[in-house]
Amino acid sequence: GTYSPGSTFKMVTAVAGLELNAIGIGDRINDTGIYYVTDDPNLNPKCWLYNEYGRGHGPLNVVGALMKSCNYFFYEVSNRIGIDRLAEYADYFGLGRYTGIQIPEAKGLLANRNTAKNGEVWSAGLTAMAAIGQSNNDFTPVQMSKYISMVANGGHPIDLSIVKSVINSDGTLVSQNEIDEYTHRILKTEKVTTEDKNISAETIAAVHEGMRRVAEEEGGTAYSIFKDFDIEIGGKTGSAELDGNKDQNRVIAWFAGFAPYDDPEISIVVMVEKGGHGYFTAEVVRDIMQEY
Numbered sequence: 001g002t003y004s005p006g007s008t009f010k011m012v013t014a015v016a017g018l019e020l021n022a023i024g025i026g027d028r029i030n031d032t033g034i035y036y037v038t039d040d041p042n043l044n045p046k047c048w049l050y051n052e053y054g055r056g057h058g059p060l061n062v063v064g065a066l067m068k069s070c071n072y073f074f075y076e077v078s079n080r081i082g083i084d085r086l087a088e089y090a091d092y093f094g095l096g097r098y099t100g101i102q103i104p105e106a107k108g109l110l111a112n113r114n115t116a117k118n119g120e121v122w123s124a125g126l127t128a129m130a131a132i133g134q135s136n137n138d139f140t141p142v143q144m145s146k147y148i149s150m151v152a153n154g155g156h157p158i159d160l161s162i163v164k165s166v167i168n169s170d171g172t173l174v175s176q177n178e179i180d181e182y183t184h185r186i187l188k189t190e191k192v193t194t195e196d197k198n199i200s201a202e203t204i205a206a207v208h209e210g211m212r213r214v215a216e217e218e219g220g221t222a223y224s225i226f227k228d229f230d231i232e233i234g235g236k237t238g239s240a241e242l243d244g245n246k247d248q249n250r251v252i253a254w255f256a257g258f259a260p261y262d263d264p265e266i267s268i269v270v271m272v273e274k275g276g277h278g279y280f281t282a283e284v285v286r287d288i289m290q291e292y
Helices: 006-019 048-053 062-068 071-092 124-131 141-152 176-187 201-216 278-291
Strands: 029-031 058-060 234-241 251-259 266-272
Touching (some): 006 124, 006 141, 006 234, 006 278, 029 071, 062 071, 141 201, 141 251, 201 234
Antiparallel strands (some): 234 251
């Protein structure tokens, strides 16, 4: 299945903004609640905090914006970099394309100017929504797992597999190339190679710190779930509306995280259809991490 990732996508926007020098790590953007991209007041996107409490987050840098999941901040970043560069970085993290795992999978859809619906022209408003994981973004949980693993490992490409090894009857190992060729022939897919973008250590450190604060510091969107947890982690909540419907029974709930924070061994993505809010899925991630 493919699903809008909601705010779990915001690390893509953060990485793109930092790597393209559209923002600096210490730069602050003032969230006033409503982000004005059009003369039509009904089409201007709003921060979730404004929708709930009628106010914005105020000035935040990228770490604080990830921690508090500030929509306004990422609207502005996307306006500075544009949809083409945003889609380029999302594609780099494997979103909206086959992962190469050895089972049939959906390709998904990555929001870009070619995915505007009903012949409409791509707009700044659509870019803003894409930057927070809405618009036409639809990914599989497996793609999201690959993406979070790349965030955790420093931004380097990885291959996904459910096959550890294949052993011939004579005890010899089947080569990885042979396994890949067989997989792609059966599934009718092509192997995709990704050149390392060599994302800077400073960018990764800032994104990791924002994700740490989500779980580890008061005010983080999953702090109440992890505040007494004995393992330091990095994570991100996500709540994606189905067809623009804010009813909790029509919201896709995500939590994506990795642990231990200082030397990651495991990344986990949990998605619950009609789950209400990403906050609720954080408990599942916590329990899996504890068991691991």
